[in-house]
Amino acid sequence: MATSSTNVRWTVADLEVLPEDGRRYEIIDGELFVTRAPHWKHQNVSVKIGMALENWSVQSGLGEAAVNPGLVFSESDSVIPDVVWASHERLDTMLDKAGHLIAAPELVVEILSPGEKNERRDKEAKLKIYSTYGVLEYWIADRKQPKLEVYRREGGLLKLAVSLYAADELTSPVLPEFRVAVGRLF
Numbered sequence: 001m002a003t004s005s006t007n008v009r010w011t012v013a014d015l016e017v018l019p020e021d022g023r024r025y026e027i028i029d030g031e032l033f034v035t036r037a038p039h040w041k042h043q044n045v046s047v048k049i050g051m052a053l054e055n056w057s058v059q060s061g062l063g064e065a066a067v068n069p070g071l072v073f074s075e076s077d078s079v080i081p082d083v084v085w086a087s088h089e090r091l092d093t094m095l096d097k098a099g100h101l102i103a104a105p106e107l108v109v110e111i112l113s114p115g116e117k118n119e120r121r122d123k124e125a126k127l128k129i130y131s132t133y134g135v136l137e138y139w140i141a142d143r144k145q146p147k148l149e150v151y152r153r154e155g156g157l158l159k160l161a162v163s164l165y166a167a168d169e170l171t172s173p174v175l176p177e178f179r180v181a182v183g184r185l186f
Helices: 040-060 116-133
Strands: 024-028 031-035 063-067 071-074 077-079 083-087 107-111 137-142 147-154 157-165 169-172 175-181
Touching: 024 116, 040 063, 040 083, 040 107, 040 137, 040 175, 071 116, 077 116, 107 116, 116 137, 116 147, 116 157, 147 169
Parallel strands: 107 137
Antiparallel strands: 024 031, 024 077, 063 083, 071 077, 083 107, 137 147, 147 157, 169 175
């Protein structure tokens, strides 16, 4: 008689045997999450945020932005955020031989995908993982409202600092002199 276990813990090594079929595989606390490619507008917001960060990075010379990088925190925590920004100092020490980030960048951005389960993953599970591993700032973009929630590290945890809407301007203590109208990101 076959038995079923709900305590299966996935690891980064398990990802090596999964098919490369356009799906995104993430592991959070040993639990496997499989999603398909995001909606066009989701990806468009990712590109706009990534471009704003990269343009600022080129002007400031302080770091680099990337869209959809692999972020491997541990054997049981591996995610693919929509956008990240890392300073040159951190970037020099946080890439493995495969080119994946293996430590926390200063900034991580997730664009909400539709559905309660997806929103909970970004607002709870990913908030917790980014907080645990040392991300300094976490932005959650809601393209449907449009709204940007900014979480900043306070007392060792990421806490909601501000909610911004289209008419607001986004600035960040992590990104000196970075300024962008939130509406331009959507």
